[in-house]
Every structure is written in structure tokens, then in C-alpha cells.
Amino acid sequence: MEAALARPGLPGIVERGEAAFQAAQRERRRATLLWGAMLLVCALVAARVSEFYPETLAAGLPRIGEYLWRTLPSFRAEVFFSDWETDGSFAAWMYRADKWLWLIFETSQMALLGTLFGTAISCALCFLAARNLSPAPWVYHVTRRFLEFCRTVPEIVFALIFVWAFGVGPLAGILAIIIHTAGANGKLFAEVAENADTSAMEGVRAAGGNWLQRMRFGVLPMVLPNFLSYALLRFEINVRGASVLGFVGAGGIGEELYHVIAFNYYEEISAILVLIILTVACIDMLSERLRRGLAAEMPRGAAA
CATH class of the missing domain: 1.10.3720.10 (MetI-like)
Incomplete structure (x- = not known):
């Protein structure tokens, strides 16, 4: 008998629990959006102050590749294992390896x-x-x-x-x-x-x-x-x-x-x-x- 009387109150408890959960979820989403917006603003300000511009980055990246390309050794397969006096050999690339x-x-x-x-x-x-x-x-x-x-x-x-x-x-x-x-x-x-x-x-x-x-x-x-x-x-x-x-x-x-x-x-x-x-x-x-x-x-x- 007591279980039958308590049963009609269960839907109300569930609804209140669900409403509280949804409210907490909305509050968490609002906090996440607020902090995300603040982080984005801080990142934009930091990029502005430090002159981190996308166009500057895009213009400089090819030059980095050009510099790295110049540092690559110019090996030649036919003389790769020759002595250090032969251009294009591994020994010529590492001719000062001892020092x-x-x-x-x-x-x-x-x-x-x-x-x-x-x-x-x-x-x-x-x-x-x-x-x-x-x-x-x-x-x-x-x-x-x-x-x-x-x-x-x-x-x-x-x-x-x-x-x-x-x-x-x-x-x-x-x-x-x-x-x-x-x-x-x-x-x-x-x-x-x-x-x-x-x-x-x-x-x-x-x-x-x-x-x-x-x-x-x-x-x-x-x-x-x-x-x-x-x-x-x-x-x-x-x-x-x-x-x-x-x-x-x-x-x-x-x-x-x-x-x-x-x-x-x-x-x-x-x-x-x-x-x-x-x-x-x-x-x-x-x-x-x-x-x-x-x-x-x-x-x-x-x-x-």
C-alpha cells in the first residue's frame, strides 16, 4: 500500500532532477563559451602585440624552405664513398668531423x-x-x-x-x-x-x-x-x-x-x-x- 502511494510522486522527482541536470548543463555551456571567448580575445591581443600575422608567416615560410634547401649536401652517387678532397662525397661533407x-x-x-x-x-x-x-x-x-x-x-x-x-x-x-x-x-x-x-x-x-x-x-x-x-x-x-x-x-x-x-x-x-x-x-x-x-x-x- 505505501509503495503504491509513493509511486505517483516519482515522476515529479524525476522531472525535477532532469530539470536541475539540464540547468547545470546550460550553466556549464555558458561558462565554457565565456571562457572560450576570453581565451580567443587574449590570443588575438597576443598575436597583435607580437606581430604574429598570417600574411607574414605565409611570406616567410618559403624562405625557410629555401634556406634549408641550401644547407643540404650536394652528394653525387658515383663519388659518394670517395675521399674528403672529392666534391660530392660524404667525406667531403664531414671533412671537419674530428674537430x-x-x-x-x-x-x-x-x-x-x-x-x-x-x-x-x-x-x-x-x-x-x-x-x-x-x-x-x-x-x-x-x-x-x-x-x-x-x-x-x-x-x-x-x-x-x-x-x-x-x-x-x-x-x-x-x-x-x-x-x-x-x-x-x-x-x-x-x-x-x-x-x-x-x-x-x-x-x-x-x-x-x-x-x-x-x-x-x-x-x-x-x-x-x-x-x-x-x-x-x-x-x-x-x-x-x-x-x-x-x-x-x-x-x-x-x-x-x-x-x-x-x-x-x-x-x-x-x-x-x-x-x-x-x-x-x-x-x-x-x-x-x-x-x-x-x-x-x-x-x-x-x-x-
Whole structure:
């Protein structure tokens, strides 16, 4: 009897639920259209301010293709495997490969040293820059602002300053990479540390450990796999960045690349770029294998 009496009220409940759902859908569509319109206006304003005009882009694209076409080597099948003195051979295209490979090796060593020292600095500062781990609010804010400064100023600006201070050479590039790596990795490391499980840290605190001991034994083992993964990713980025720092005299293959571009040695441009791409690809593959190994070990390290 009670079920029969309650049944006539069900259509009204369903209708009210359907009406509420449709109203929510309309509200969501209006919000989507509003935010979409605002985004479109912002994009148009940005395009206007930055002079991103379709006609300019259409006019410049063929010139990019023309420039790239000039950099392609003019191989000839009948002499492809001849010596470096024969035009049209592969050896003639790579006739300075020994020097270029050494400069690329120098570039990778710049990136390696910059990544190592920059990562060490960021690892030391990240706990101070973590909101829930920093010993005092003012320490948190000061460290955060310092890391923002390090990663906001472009590497090439730091390189110019260090070239003026220390002279032309790899040292300026290494110092620039160290500062930028410390800022970039410091932010990532701090965010990882903020989200880490703090139960082990509380155990160290209960045992009488001070702040440094809590970070060393309670937090670092939990976040170290992520730190290493980010450090490898930063190394890949720094290899590319170090190739550009040579444009301002900071050592590496960038100086040679700037030279051949400035004097329009088109085929040498493509030869150097191919060597850089192959080097970065090899480093990427090696780093990917290392990151996968770290990811496989991460649950074991977290459990520890």
C-alpha cells in the first residue's frame, strides 16, 4: 500500500532532477563559451602585440624552405664513398668531423658538469623551499625567490656576464648552466618533497633527530628516485642549451655553429646539425633507459 502511494510522486522527482541536470548543463555551456571567448580575445591581443600575422608567416615560410634547401649536401652517387678532397662525397661533407666531434664532446661535458653541480645545489635548497618542510616561513620565501631568479634569467644572459668576467671559454657556459639548473631543478625537487610521505620524518623526529637529520633520513630516501629522474631530464635539456651558449663565446660546438652560420657555409651547417642531433638522440636514449630503471626501483625505494 505505501509503495503504491509513493509511486505517483516519482515522476515529479524525476522531472525535477532532469530539470536541475539540464540547468547545470546550460550553466556549464555558458561558462565554457565565456571562457572560450576570453581565451580567443587574449590570443588575438597576443598575436597583435607580437606581430604574429598570417600574411607574414605565409611570406616567410618559403624562405625557410629555401634556406634549408641550401644547407643540404650536394652528394653525387658515383663519388659518394670517395675521399674528403672529392666534391660530392660524404667525406667531403664531414671533412671537419674530428674537430666538430671534439667540440660536441666538450659541449656534453659542459652540460654534465653544469647538471651535476646545479643539481647538487638544488638538492640542498629544495627542502628549504618546500612549504611544509622549511624551518621558517621567511626561509621558505627567500629560498623560493632565489630559485625563481636563477631559472627566470636566461642562461645566455648569465653566459654573457661570465664571458665578460672570466673570458671566452667553456667555464662561462658551465657556470651559466649551474645557475639555471639550480633554479629549475630546485622548483621541481621542492614540489616533490612537499608531496612526499612524512611518516618516516615524524619517526626521525620522535627519535630526537634535528631538522637536518629529518630531511636526510626521513625525506631524502623517499624522493631520491624522482630527483635522479629529473636530473637526467635536465641533463638532456642542458646538452641542447650548451649548444646555444657557444654563440656568445661560452665554449662548445655553438661557437663553430655560429661561425658557419655567420659566413653562410651552408653545407657545414647541416653537417654540424646532424652531428648534434645524433648526439642528443644517443643521450636521450641512454637517459630514457636510466629513467626506466629508476622508475622500476622507485616502489622499492619508497617502501624503504
